[in-house]
Amino acid sequence: MSTLENKLFDIVVQKTGLERDRLSRDASIKDLEISSLDFVEIVFAVEEEFDIEVPYNANTMDSDFNTLGDIVDAVQAEVAKQQG
Amino acid sequence: MRRVAITGMGVVAAIGHDVEAFTNALRAGQGGLAPAEGLDQVPKGIAVVGQVRGFDAEARLGRDRLPMLDPFSQFGLAAADEAIAMAGLDFRADPALGTRTACIIGTGGAGIATLQDGFVRLFRDGKSRVNPFTVPRYMGNAACSHVTMAHGITGPSFAVTSACATANHAIGLGFHMVRGGGADCAVVGGTDALVNFGNLKAWEALRVVARDTCRPFAKDRTGMVVGEGAGVFVLEPWEAARARGATILAEMIGFGMGADAGDIVMPSVEGAARALRACLDDAGLDADGVDHINAHGTATTANDVTEARAIQAVFGDRAGTIPVTSTKSFTGHALGAAGGLELVAAIQTVREGYIAPTLNVTEVDPECPLDVVTGAGREGPVGTALSNSFAFGGLNAVLAIRRAE
Numbered sequence: 001m002s003t004l005e006n007k008l009f010d011i012v013v014q015k016t017g018l019e020r021d022r023l024s025r026d027a028s029i030k031d032l033e034i035s036s037l038d039f040v041e042i043v044f045a046v047e048e049e050f051d052i053e054v055p056y057n058a059n060t061m062d063s064d065f066n067t068l069g070d071i072v073d074a075v076q077a078e079v080a081k082q083q084g
Numbered sequence: 085m086r087r088v089a090i091t092g093m094g095v096v097a098a099i100g101h102d103v104e105a106f107t108n109a110l111r112a113g114q115g116g117l118a119p120a121e122g123l124d125q126v127p128k129g130i131a132v133v134g135q136v137r138g139f140d141a142e143a144r145l146g147r148d149r150l151p152m153l154d155p156f157s158q159f160g161l162a163a164a165d166e167a168i169a170m171a172g173l174d175f176r177a178d179p180a181l182g183t184r185t186a187c188i189i190g191t192g193g194a195g196i197a198t199l200q201d202g203f204v205r206l207f208r209d210g211k212s213r214v215n216p217f218t219v220p221r222y223m224g225n226a227a228c229s230h231v232t233m234a235h236g237i238t239g240p241s242f243a244v245t246s247a248c249a250t251a252n253h254a255i256g257l258g259f260h261m262v263r264g265g266g267a268d269c270a271v272v273g274g275t276d277a278l279v280n281f282g283n284l285k286a287w288e289a290l291r292v293v294a295r296d297t298c299r300p301f302a303k304d305r306t307g308m309v310v311g312e313g314a315g316v317f318v319l320e321p322w323e324a325a326r327a328r329g330a331t332i333l334a335e336m337i338g339f340g341m342g343a344d345a346g347d348i349v350m351p352s353v354e355g356a357a358r359a360l361r362a363c364l365d366d367a368g369l370d371a372d373g374v375d376h377i378n379a380h381g382t383a384t385t386a387n388d389v390t391e392a393r394a395i396q397a398v399f400g401d402r403a404g405t406i407p408v409t410s411t412k413s414f415t416g417h418a419l420g421a422a423g424g425l426e427l428v429a430a431i432q433t434v435r436e437g438y439i440a441p442t443l444n445v446t447e448v449d450p451e452c453p454l455d456v457v458t459g460a461g462r463e464g465p466v467g468t469a470l471s472n473s474f475a476f477g478g479l480n481a482v483l484a485i486r487r488a489e
Contacts, residue, residue, distance in 0.1 A: 037349065040291050053128060058291040059307040059385040 004050075004079070005072050011045045012068065025069030029061075032068075036061055046071070052078035088262050089325040089332040090485070092173070092318030094166025094273075095428045096159040097415045098134040098311055101144075102166055106425075107432050110440035113460065115414045117297050117309055123281055129288040132297055134311025134416020135279040152217055153230065154195035159314035159421070160227030160275030161234060164189070168235055168271065171318035172330055176236040184268035187232050187241035188258050189316065190250035192420030193276050193283060195222025200282040227275050231316075239267055248380070249341075249473035250274045251315060251423030252481035256339030259483075262319045269324075273316030276420040284310060290349075292384050298417075299444040300381035300410035301388050301452045308382040311416025315424020332488040334431045337468070338367025344478025351387055351474055356394035359480035363470060364398070367484040371399045374406060374484075376439060376469040378430040379454075381410025382417050391474065392452035409457045413443035423473040427483060430469045434487040437465045 001009075009023045016038050023032075029039070036058045043056045054074055056064065065071055093103055098116030100106035109116065117132040136159065141150055144162045153161065168175075175182035198221040202214035220226060225243040232241050240261070244253045251274025258270030278284075287293050287310050294307040325332050340362025344355030364370065380391055396403040411429040418425055433439050441461040448456050471483045 036291075040289075043291070044289065055129070056291055057129075057293075057295060057306055059305065060295075 087322035092167035092171030094163035097313035154198045154221040155277030157227040163314035163316040164231040186267040186270040188254040189228035190244040190254040190274040194224040198222040246479040247475035249475035249481040250420035252473040270319040273424040274420040275314035278312040300383040302445040303449040309416040311418040335486045338484030341481040351390040353393040357397040363482035378471040380472040
């Protein structure tokens with residue numbers, strides 16, 4: 001597990017109170033019952049942590065992010081953009 | 085109970101700074117959403133806004149007044165001036181009427197631009213002082229107070245606030261006061277000035293703002309667009325309006341309100357339906373008596389589906405046959421002013437027999453099976469119309485009007 005993934009899962013645990021062992025790249029956001037408002041908070045915390053802006057819109061959440069891996073990838077891409 | 089006539093209206097919005105320009109834009113299908121202008125910086129996620137551009141505050145309000153007026157008060161006062169002039173009333177010349185007149189002007193954001201300017205000075209620029217009029221500019225009752233001062237209205241006057249339903253609450257309260265005899269005239273509406281960096285950042289942070297533009301009830305909608313402006317009305321007893329030979333724009337016949345008691349941001353079908361039913365009851369209308377609905381129609385995923393289901397819950401089989409439109413596709417979401425802008429649109433609809441389209445709809449969302457008016461709009465007589473406002477915080481307010489006859 002990458003450091004980034006680790007940090008991100010820490011944030012998810014902190015914001016949602018979910019058990020850490022339920023989190024994986026393939027875990028579905030729907031199955032984890034993460035609400036769109038929890039998700040707004042998670043994205044905010046991620047943006048603060050990594051100093052990036054994640055292009056997240058609550059209206060299109062379902063089509064943009066299905067799994068935790070999708071968030072990891074989005075964050076990775078934004079971090080790479082910033083370093084590039 | 086007395087019948088209530090609407091004898092004046094005034095509006096400031098992205099599509100026009102008076103009723104004539106606003107109505108022409110609706111007729112021409114010319115929306116007002118565009119990239120924000122005149123800001124030092126625009127938040128990344130804000131593609132377009134319903135900004136009031138090129139508003140000549142000095143010409144409309146006079147230079148001397150401006151130091152005391154946050155933009156939200158400027159818009160509210162300009163709209164009130166237009167409405168009162170249209171009604172042909174002069175409260176200063178008739179102080180007894182001024183005392184029997186209510187002034188209720190609501191706002192969602194109040195003087196947020198003034199507060200922001202002060203904070204920028206303190207926290208960014210390292211200055212030690214703020215504008216000396218910060219308090220009288222930003223306070224939520226500032227617009228209402230300036231309208232009373234400008235026109236000599238000395239009756240019951242206050243501001244209300246209920247986010248996106250603010251204007252409908254203000255208008256509905258004035259309507260009930262005039263109908264019940266608590267006031268002999270009411271100057272009512274809502275105003276908000278919201279296109280500034282800090283406020284746009286706040287909306288962006290909530291992740292509900294559209295990626296491209298405002299597409300109410302469309303399958304590919306991606307959220308709301310921040311707008312601003314003001315809508316103000318003059319209400320008076322029908323017989324008084326007739327007796328003085330005033331032009332009656334429309335009759336106000338119903339007002340229903342209620343609370344979801346649910347979630348601070350997620351709307352509720354039951355709550356919205358309750359407010360719709362309360363309005364029909366208040367107006368003495370049954371479901372067959374409604375010809376048109378000016379929707380809340382914010383173009384967020386949550387609102388539009390919830391609103392469609394509420395309309396279905398109240399109107400049953402008729403739900404799919406009542407023409408519905410969302411003025412927010414022209415103006416953006418002017419929050420505390422939204423109900424005011426939309427009542428101007430609804431009044432023009434019953435007067436002219438023309439429903440302006442909902443712009444930017446590519447394909448109606450099957451989850452919103454309503455008769456959404458698109459394209460060039462729709463011609464044909466409209467006798468009665470509802471105007472919906474469903475606020476963040478679950479505070480709902482619905483108005484009903486009828487063509488003047």
